[in-house]
Amino acid sequence: MAEQVRKRRAGCSTITSKHQVTIPAAAFAAAGLCVGESLRGTAVGPGQVLLTRESDPIADTAGIFDGVYPPDAVEALRDEWD
Numbered sequence: 001m002a003e004q005v006r007k008r009r010a011g012c013s014t015i016t017s018k019h020q021v022t023i024p025a026a027a028f029a030a031a032g033l034c035v036g037e038s039l040r041g042t043a044v045g046p047g048q049v050l051l052t053r054e055s056d057p058i059a060d061t062a063g064i065f066d067g068v069y070p071p072d073a074v075e076a077l078r079d080e081w082d
Helices: 025-030 057-061 073-081
Strands: 039-045 048-053
Antiparallel strands (some): 039 048
């Protein structure tokens, strides 16, 4: 006897017993998400959850002062301490 396949509406997911949800591929791609990224879930109303990419403050600000000081500026300051 053939196994019956349940049909789902495109773009819909089911919440599992572990409260997990699969993000539909089209929504995942349109949001520019990548595998392994952290998302923050926020309830915005009955039946609505907003998923927002978590930012990394270190990665966001690393290197913003490149070129502000000459390459040997730190060494020159250290030489002043001697």
